[in-house]
Amino acid sequence: MNSPAKRATRVLFWDIDGTLLVTGRAGLIAWEEAYREQSGGQPFPPVRPDGLTDHQIAAWLLGHEDHTSTPGADLQAQAAAMVARYEAGLGPALPLRKGRVLEHVEAILASLPSLPFIHTSWLVTGNTRPGATAKLAHYGLDRFFRPADDPSAPLDGVFSERVEPRARIVERALAAVRRRWPDLHPDEALVIGDTPHDIEGAHAIGVPVLAVASNTHTIEDLQALKPWRAVPALPDADAFAARILARE
Ligand SMILES: [Mg+2]
Structure with missing residues (x-):
């Protein structure tokens, strides 16, 4: 799908991991702990699929592959029970790994309130939401x-x-922004993400994507999904401001 x-972009939809920041895989510590508790000590699967939502990861750990x-x-x-265990373990796990905010992210986010469009x-x-927070x-x-007035x-x-x-998550986001800005067209939103799943999920509902090869996927992998x-x-x-104003 092209x-x-x-x-011109009016609404930005940001992915977190690999786009805004990397956690040094601290989340894996929390997933391993959650899986150990819920499975009664089964060994954690060696390969975790990339780009799944937290609930999809839990479902996959429970054997749901689709x-x-x-x-x-x-x-x-x-899955909800395992996600709750993961959320409880994530906060303590974050300081155990060395992650970072990716380059230019803070300056870009700080500049957005001054962009009138x-x-x-x-x-x-x-x-x-608790994991993201x-x-x-x-x-x-x-x-x-x-x-700004309510930290x-x-x-x-x-x-x-x-x-x-x-794609359901992007769909809910689009519906929510259109309740507030009813005239907003899907192609005035822009998903910014680092995985093929971000691209496919956005394209499924007509939202364009700025794909960022700043984590585990190469720019060629991402470009293949157009x-x-x-x-x-x-x-x-x-x-960044100049780029998101561009249209085609
Ligand atoms: Mg990501």
């Missing part, structure tokens, strides 16, 4: 996704809430 045509479907209530409940900038992520707070980025408000965004295809643009890393704040 990229949707793009208009990431294109929304499973029934029993598996949802088991941007309505809003949200997290649209396969993390759960723990990661962004640990790396000092949470302030960019809360109202304890929940993070702005749409998060993983159940086992479902990733995002609107693929870049090796986020550019500086001025170049």
